[in-house]
Amino acid sequence: MLSLFLSLPLSILLQRLRHILPLPSLLKTLFLSVAPALLLWYLDDNNCRYFITTALILRIAKRPIGVTSNISCGKSTFVSPFKSSPTDSSLTGSTKVIDLDAIAHKILLPPSLHAWKFPYNFINSYGPILSTFGKNGDTNILNNDGTINRTKLGGIIFSDPEKRRKLNKLTHPKIRTIMILEILLSTFLGSVLIIDIPLLFESHLQFMFSSIYVISLEPEEQLKRLKNRNKELKEKECKERIESQMKLTKKISLADHVIDNNGSESDLLNVALKTKKYIIDVERFGMEWVWGFLGLLKSFGYV
Structure with missing residues (x-):
């Protein structure tokens, strides 16, 4: 039991090292897989082996994969293939998407629209937002149907x-x-969990994810797509929305994987399908499981 509790901070440290080590993503993965494996193999103390093995397993066991970017960069388009069941027979697993934008929209709805819809009937921001930002006169933020x-x-x-x-x-x-x-509920499904999370880095939640994908887009193209998508916004308002977020270059520097979205929508969808196959085949059954399993067998004297 002590080994389990000690392994929790080590598992978080291993994840943070992915973003600190000045190495390409593949080399970081290899380093963080092989180095603990060597320790597992050569340590004589069984408690130390249990400690490192548990940390390795905790580092990726049911850890979701994060997808993030900035406004109008194609994040939702990229994750859309992950929401459907695989049609390719080579995809032997499944993925589930948790969309934080969709969650943000739902908690803005009036509680009356969430009757018996757990957890939104208990967790809701509708009332506090009205109290803070107003619902009368010039500050009216309500539609005719009472929604925000x-x-x-x-x-x-x-x-x-x-x-x-x-x-x-x-x-x-x-x-x-x-x-x-949602993550806790999804652990029973056996799916690879993808979280579409706009403010991943701003919220300092990197430690929660086994790997992080960032969708990249040139600034001029981002502004153009935002103006086309939200025609009711003036160019000044579009720029305010873009500038309110962390610089995309900063997010790219913190990512494990960068997806270029300067092509067409079909290009992005093709990349998403290939990424889905990669995630199912590689991310879900990474090297850490192999080394951790071998280390555990050695701890019990089987190898």
Whole structure:
């Protein structure tokens, strides 16, 4: 039991090393796989073997894969193939997507629309947002049906960093709570879990993921696509939304994998399908499982 508790911080350290080591992604994976394996093989103390083996297993066992980017960079398009069952017979596993944008939209809905829909009937930001940002006169952020007008709310918070921080305090803890509930529920499905999470790095949640994919896009193309997608927004408003986020170059520097989306939508979907196959074939059954299993066998004297 002590070995298990000691292994938790080591498993987090192993994950953080993926983002600290100045090595290409593949070399980092090999290093973090082989180095603990050598320790497992040569250590004489069984407790140490249990300690390292448990840390290796905790590092990737049911750890989701994160997909992130900035606004209008194609993140949702990239994860769309992960939401469907594989049609290719070579894909022998399945994937499940948790979309944090969708969760953020749901917690803005009136509680009456969430009757008997756990957990949204208990975890909701509708009331606190109305109390904070107003529902009367010039500050009215409601549609005629009583739902929050996200365009009006965006106009308020993207032009004012302080109001944006207030909104984040009202929504982010609840979004994370629902995300954790979804992860716990998904552990019983045996699927590879993909989390579509816009503010992954801003929320300092890197330690939660076995690997992180960032969708890259040139700034000019990003602005163009945002203007085409949200025609109700002026160019100034589009730029405010882009500038409110962490620089994409910074996210790329922190990523394990970078997906180029400067081509067509079909190009991105093709890359997504290939990535899905790679994730199912490699990420789910990585080298750490092999080394951890061999180390455990050696601990019991079988090898």
